[in-house]
Every structure is written in C-alpha cells, then in structure tokens.
Amino acid sequence: MVTLCHVFGVHRSSYKYWVKSPEKPDGKRAVLRSQVLELHNISHGSAGARSIAIMATLRGFRMGRWLAGRLMKELGLVSCQQPTGINVVAMNTSLSRITLSDSSQ
Structure with a gap:
C-alpha cells in the first residue's frame, strides 16, 4: 500500500479516509434533508438552523443545530425573516391616490 500511494502521489491518510468512506448514500441523511426542506418551506423561509x-x-427526528445547519447548507437554504411594518401594497395605493389628486388640479 505504501508503494502504491507513493507511485500515485496520494498520502496514506487520504487513502485510508477514502477506504472508510461509505459507498452508498445514507438513507437517514436523505430523510433528514427532506425534513429540513419541509420545515423550511412551512416556515416560509424564516426558520434558521436552531428552529429547524x-x-x-x-417531530421525532433527532437533530442538533449543527447538523441542521449543515443540511441547510447542502440544500442551499438560507433563513430570511419576513418584512414587517409598512404594507407595500397599501403604500403604493396611497401614493397613487396622492398622484391622482395632484394631477386633477
């Protein structure tokens, strides 16, 4: 093994790490990923790793915030809080009323 690693320019520790790595996708991780995606969608994108x-x-799925954060990163999910305060639709409506009343003069 040492000779082969030297010939191919691979460190022994990297080879040992590769040998120990699982060949098939982990079913448990896939289930957890689907749960993270579902919970993120239920919260309309506002739930972060701790909340998820x-x-x-x-729900019965054992998960810490670090794992939730890693799964969110794998899925490309980012928590984003919903805007609060002034309603944009109401603001646009009131602006159009002001514009219409000014143009009639």
Whole structure:
C-alpha cells in the first residue's frame, strides 16, 4: 500500500479516509434533508438552523443545530425573516391616490 500511494502521489491518510468512506448514500441523511426542506418551506423561509433542529426533534427526528445547519447548507437554504411594518401594497395605493389628486388640479 505504501508503494502504491507513493507511485500515485496520494498520502496514506487520504487513502485510508477514502477506504472508510461509505459507498452508498445514507438513507437517514436523505430523510433528514427532506425534513429540513419541509420545515423550511412551512416556515416560509424564516426558520434558521436552531428552529429547524427544534421542530425536527419535536417531530421525532433527532437533530442538533449543527447538523441542521449543515443540511441547510447542502440544500442551499438560507433563513430570511419576513418584512414587517409598512404594507407595500397599501403604500403604493396611497401614493397613487396622492398622484391622482395632484394631477386633477
């Protein structure tokens, strides 16, 4: 093994790591990924890793915030809080009323 690693320019530790790595996708991880995606969609994108970890644990899927964060990163999910305060539609409506009343003069 040492000679082969030297010939191919691969470190022994890298080879040993590759040998120990699982060949097939992990079914448990796929289930957890689907749960993370579902919980993120239920929260309309506002749940972060901590919230998702708590919600998944309450559903019976054992998950910490670090795992939830890694799964979110794999799925490309980012938490984003919904805007609050001024309603944009109401603001646009009131602006159009002001514009219409000014143009009639």
